[in-house]
Amino acid sequence: MKRSLPLAIVFIGGIIYFFAYFTPHYFSEYILQQKILVDWLKILGLFAFVIGLYSLIHLHATKIKRKVDNWQYSVMTLTGLTIMFIFGILVPEKFGGGIDQGSIYDWIFMNVQVPLQATMFSLLAFYITSAAFRAFKARSVEATCLLIAATIVMLGRVPLGESIRSATKGFLDFPLWTQWILDVPNMATKRAITFGVALGMIATSLKIMFGIERSWLGGSE
Amino acid sequence: MGFWSVLGTLVAAVFTLAIFSFLYKDNPFYKAAEHIMIGVSVGYGLAQLYHLGFKPYLWNPVFKEAQYELLIPAAIGMLYFGFLHPKTRWLIRIPIALFMGIGSGFSIAPSMQAAIYTQLQATIIPLWQHGLTFGEALSNILIVVGVFTAIIYFFFSWKHKGVIGGLAKAGIYFLMIGFGASFGLTVMGRISLLIGRVIFLFQDLPKVIIGIF
Amino acid sequence: MLKLFFKIMDLDRRWIFLMVAVIVTIPLFIPSNPPIVPDRPVQELYNFIDALPEGTPIMICFDYSPDSLAELNPMGRALVRHAFSKNLRVIGLALAWPAASGLGLEIISSSAEEYGKIEGVDWAYFGYKIGYSQIVIGMGKNIAQTVQEDHKGLSLNNMEMFKEIKNYDDIGIVIDLAAGGSLGLFVTYVNTMYNRPVSTGVTAVMAADYYPYLQSGQIIGMLNGLKGAADYEKLVNRKGLATRGMASQNWAHIMIIILIVLGNISFLLTKKQQSKQ
Incomplete structure (x- = not known):
């Protein structure tokens, strides 16, 4: 029951919806596709979020309760979450609550979350430069191909490439070469990878539908 | 510029610098900023979900428009809460199974069409015909050869020896050029993200500070 | 030495x-005034939008979080400005990340203010909609039934704009501003299943992966990273953050x-x- 019921649902759901895609009948178009696939599944999605939320709260609450190292930071995480919850959901709009522009929630988003997230990812600029300096070496013919292509693209995507083109009267045309690299060899290899990924996804979908792939069930029971 | 706007810019600057402080070494300011970010972003998502998901999808249709059939997916969704107790943990497999079954079944045909048939069709291109310049014809030939040899490289059912080995080797060169292009663009992308923050710190923030005085 | x-x-x-x-x-x-010459894919998207008849709605999906706003916000702003300057209508929403909800709203509402456009008539914003693939599939059948309410909780059925916009058939182009794999979904469903034009603006990190879709015609044009945004700003003749950043980008690459x-x-x-x- 614990395993066979979910496996049966996956199999029956998979088969029905595989054929629903090709069936232009009211039942398929309206009931299966609009009602169940769209209206029902998006409601299911709402509840899936709860698992993530619970895990986060549980993790940090446990850290605080057990006073593990750096537990004070967990207090900050939970405080941030609680403040957003209070102003976003509990406080009425006339007191600055709600999620509209101009609300306290929106102010915190724009002035706390946006700069924090944007800066966090901007750190990668420093690390990629350091990595390029230390590790981007022409150790073999293959690595040299990679290095030359990367250098051409780096030059062709910035105004310097345009300036060199003008200065050499089109002899060193990095923007054109960049476009060609992206359009031809890059496109060809990415297409080959797309085939592989798509076939892999379809094969996995079929394996899930037919119960061959069962890792999603988790646990042994 | 209003008080809240000025305060907001200053708060944003403090958090920006707290994150940048990590470049020197890990420190409590960075850790605090990182943890606040996690809490605030999850809280942001939660309120979005409540106002733009829960209310319009479930609450309003059921309680204002009497669409009681929507209680069925809500009941199935409640099974997610089964994971709170070891004995009922298996129940979360049911909503997941619905997602997986319906999602897998419905996506097979359009995925095949979008990522295989159409892509294959776009690879069947004229290698030489009237009206094509030499450069265009060469590019078309390289596209076909590139796709073919890169696929061969990923084909492990035959040993990469002889002709197959040669084709796979050619595939590696195409792949390396492709990865080089990706790397060049990755460098560009990462620098762009930094530029966004630098513009904020050195152009937008000074304007606000000057405005205060 | x-x-x-x-x-x-x-x-x-x-x-x-x-x-x-x-x-x-x-x-x-x-x-400085760094030379910016728009790429072919950027020009293709610009030409397509430019040729749409007045009043045509375009849909922009803001599928990124603040991590990538330096590249994608300028694209969104330039696209929305272009649309409003051509008297096109704009529909915005966020599917992949809840945090995109506020970013997209800021772009559309501030641009609408610049061009004197009215919410509910010239533009609409749905905010973050959970469901992702279900929403993309559902909007091809019925936008109002799928999305139900806009970011303010107003029913789409009561909006002037959605009296004549039923599904993708009534939309000129669907543009996905993406920092993740969401474009695949738009190509699979909007373009393949519903046969409607799709385009994209992506972070430079991901751009190389989408050239197969560009060559096959499954997407019309593409904005690639900060350069793509700067190119579009050049085409719409409004220098913004992307153009301001290109000089720094130049020196960093050197x-x-x-x-x-x-x-x-x-x-x-x-x-x-x-x-x-």
Whole structure:
């Protein structure tokens, strides 16, 4: 029951919806596709979020309760979450609550979350430069191909490439070469990878539908 | 510029610098900023979900428009809460199974069409015909050869020896050029993200500070 | 001399970090007018939008979070400005990340204010909608039934705009501004299943992966990273954040190329020394 019921649902759901895609009948178009696939599944999605939320709260609450190292930071995480919850959901709009522009929630988003997230990812600029300096070496013919292509693209995507083109009267045309690299060899290899990924996804979908792939069930029971 | 706007810019600057402080070494300011970010972003998502998901999808249709059939997916969704107790943990497999079954079944045909048939069709291109310049014809030939040899490289059912080995080797060169292009663009992308923050710190923030005085 | 060179090569990485910060910052204080020539894919998207008849709605999906706003916000702003300047209507929503909800709203509402456009008539914003693929599939059948309410909780059925916009058939183009794999979904469903035009603006990191869709015609044009955004700003003749950042981008690339060259010289010299020994 614990395993066979979910496996049966996956199999029956998979088969029905595989054929629903090709069936232009009211039942398929309206009931299966609009009602169940769209209206029902998006409601299911709402509840899936709860698992993530619970895990986060549980993790940090446990850290605080057990006073593990750096537990004070967990207090900050939970405080941030609680403040957003209070102003976003509990406080009425006339007191600055709600999620509209101009609300306290929106102010915190724009002035706390946006700069924090944007800066966090901007750190990668420093690390990629350091990595390029230390590790981007022409150790073999293959690595040299990679290095030359990367250098051409780096030059062709910035105004310097345009300036060199003008200065050499089109002899060193990095923007054109960049476009060609992206359009031809890059496109060809990415297409080959797309085939592989798509076939892999379809094969996995079929394996899930037919119960061959069962890792999603988790646990042994 | 209003008080809240000025305060907001200053708060944003403090958090920006707290994150940048990590470049020197890990420190409590960075850790605090990182943890606040996690809490605030999850809280942001939660309120979005409540106002733009829960209310319009479930609450309003059921309680204002009497669409009681929507209680069925809500009941199935409640099974997610089964994971709170070891004995009922298996129940979360049911909503997941619905997602997986319906999602897998419905996506097979359009995925095949979008990522295989159409892509294959776009690879069947004229290698030489009237009206094509030499450069265009060469590019078309390289596209076909590139796709073919890169696929061969990923084909492990035959040993990469002889002709197959040669084709796979050619595939590696195409792949390396492709990865080089990706790397060049990755460098560009990462620098762009930094530029966004630098513009904020050195152009937008000074304007606000000057405005205060 | 060689020893000094190797010593320099062995610098603490924090010195490199400092160099990056300086190189990116200084160009912002030097007035310059870097040459920006729009790429072919950018021009293709611009031409397509430019040729849409007045009043046609375009849909922009903001599928990114603040991590990538430096690249994608300028694209969104330039696209919305172009649409409003051509009297096209704009529909915005966020599917992949809840945090995109506020970003997209800010772009559309501030641009609408600039062009005197009215919410509910000239533009609509749905905010973050959970469901992702279900929403993309559902909007092809019935937008109002799928999305139900806009970001303010107003029913789409009561909006002037949605009296004549039923599904993708009534929309000129669907543009996905993406920092993740969401474009695949739009190509699979909007383009393949519903046969409607799709385009995209993506972070530079991901752009190389989408050239197969560009060549096959499954997407119409593409904005690729900050350069793509700067190109579009040039085409709509409104310099924005992307154009402001291109000078810094220029110098940062030059520095990285020099560092790569130095790194390789050091590698070759070390190899030579090792073979001598």
